Amino acid sequence: MKGSSFTYLIKEGARNIWVNRMMSLASIGILVSCMLLIGSAILLSINLNGMVSYVENQNEMVAFLEDSADDITVSAVKAALDKNSNVDSFSFVSREEALERYSEIVPDSLLENLEQDKEEVFPLSFRITLKDLSLIDETTAQIESIPGIMRVNAPTNVAETVTGIKRAVYICGSGIVIILLAVTLIIIANTIKVTVFNRRKEINIMKFVGATDLFIRMPFVVEGVLLGVISACLAYLILWGGYTYLMNYVQTQAATTLSAFLKNLVPFSQVAKQLLASFAVGGVAIGVFGSMIFVRKHLKV
């Protein structure tokens, strides 16, 4: 194909968008709506997941050391925790710190009645947060087996609940996105079908003057690419504006009890690039393949 023909076909694709502007507008409207629905579902799913992760991070397990534990034991336990792949972070709690924390929640009168040295009552411990709460049982067993560890207090029930919620959010989120994707594909396929059907005479004329299949397809493909890119940009901008506005509104209006959760909302900038890239790739792919498939039917002349 000559350079002048290539330029002509690109121009022709762009011109077709304007010439068939009502159909182009309808296609953009449908594409944008579908992308907005999918984008919203993805953002909702990410945020729910973020909130559950926040709850997850609030749950620590405490590993108490034996009374006889000395500095060498503490170092050995630290090294063992470092090696454990499911340990996200841990902090050492000395007897003094333990007493301090305890005295914050227990009345002083109770502590005064202790016969022995107050500090001696509290064992040395590690406060540990896990990467994956669903593996809490295995990790507890591993930590309990570290020499010098006396006992591990793990919030097993909470872990099960949180893991359950997380799984539900993941399954529901993925399910909704898959359903929306399927609906989107059907709607867009029909839109392209109608667009191509409206121009079947044009395709027929092209065939009779000796146009090759590639020559006929190219403007449709260019049109598909342009419509896909325009729709992706529009959907991205609307989602950006809408999400940022909603996030600001929710964070300023929400009750204080919820504020801890809402602080964990994912900022748009964190997902912006991926969203724009998926919209653009999705839009262009649908435009290109849709045009290729549905024009093909009318090429058999």
Place this chain on the structure above:
Amino acid sequence: MIRFSNVSKTYDNGTQALKNVDLEIADGEFVFIVGASGAGKSTLIKLLLREEVPSAGAIEVNGYTVNRLKRRQIPGFRRSLGVVFQDFRLIPTMNVYDNVAFALRVTNVSTRDIRRRVPYILSLVGLASKARCKMNELSGGEQQRVALARALVNNPKLIIADEPTGNIDPELSYEIVDLLNEINKVGTTVVMVTHEHDLVAQFNHRVITIDDGSVVRDDADWGQR
């Protein structure tokens, strides 16, 4: 050169549109193909354009064995001929110039050559002043002349006209056939399908009559009868 050798066409629904047709049209001839509706004229044109393939027999057009053409060879074959349809088949969103230039663009002709060739062809069919007009601004006769210009612009060896006067006023019909006649005078083969016997009688050309899928008459010079 067009040659039909024992060509038959039966459609999937069982309709036998052409039966054992033998036909030869030499280069530079002007031939009218006449017949009543349903006689098989349209099928003959479809076979000539490789829109349909024959159920039996062989078709040779412009050196191509049409019934054996591979899919990728069809565009090249169609570029060797010009077609004019009853319903014009023009692209309504393009102006006169672009509708004609379009036939050159599909064949990878350079923009410079398109700019030279299209105005010349438009002047030949008398539409030089209407190059920028849209299709809905033209009369039926003018639209058919645009279609004729598009068929001519590639300088084809053969023009196939399928009822080109079917959608235009009788007084303009003569004008269109006369244009085809002029084109034929410079050596282009013209095959025109029509059912307008009065029009055919005004020109001294070979007339092939089809009835019920068979060639029933082949008059070398009907106009002289």
